[in-house]
Amino acid sequence: MTGTDRKGMFEIRFHGRGGQGVVLASTVLASAFFKEGKFVQAFPSFGAERRGAPVIAYTRVSGQEICIRFGIYHPDCVIVLDPSLTKQRDITSGLKEGHWIIMNTDKNPEDYPSLNIYRVATIDANSIARKYGLGSPSMPIINTTILGAFPKVTQRVSIDSILDAIRENSPSKPEENAQAALDAYGKVTF
Secondary structure, X not given: OOHHHHXXXXXXXXXXXXXXXXXXXXXXXXXXXXXXXXXXXXXXXXXXXXXXXXXXXXXXXXOOOOOOOOOOOOOOEEEEOOOOHHHHOOOOOOOOOOOEEEEEOOOOHXXXXXXXXOEEEEEOHHHXXXXXXXEOOOOEOOHHHHHOHHXXXXXXXXXXXXXXXXXXXXXXXXXXXXXXXXXXXXXXXX
16 A cells, blocks of 8 residues: 555554553544544554553544555554553654644643644543542543543544444443543543
8 A cells, every 4th residue: 555545544543551441442433433434443552461561552544445454653643541651662653743642641731841743632531530430549441531532632533423432332331431531522631
């Protein structure tokens, strides 16, 4: 597939840790786009398969059939579920200048001056997930929560499609997961 064949494709890379639901997040996001008539792919990339180990997942979206099958090396958006990964990995690897990083953190976008060539959005998904009883107080599950920030920041998919996909794909507490995402939609800072 040549570069011209990729026109109109939007690629998202998720960074998180095992147990945070990174793979489910990429699948739910793909489902939301699919609801809007897009062609999608969602797939993980595992290293050491254990709880807490770094995990990467991908979502690829296009208005036409997607025929490529490989990792996303030049994403249009990066979603970071665990901000400690910014110290261990180059989460920006291949990210296009001026494109989005959506990060789960209680900090503000301007608190990341080293990322100033990108557009940074922050959301305290941990506190929102705790509010809705998602996961435990010490280990909140924020995968669906952070997805609420995505439509507000990128304007690529509607919040309604995100909420529908969350309700359909959440293994437990579908309504609480949807409400957490809606809360994130209203609280994301960028």
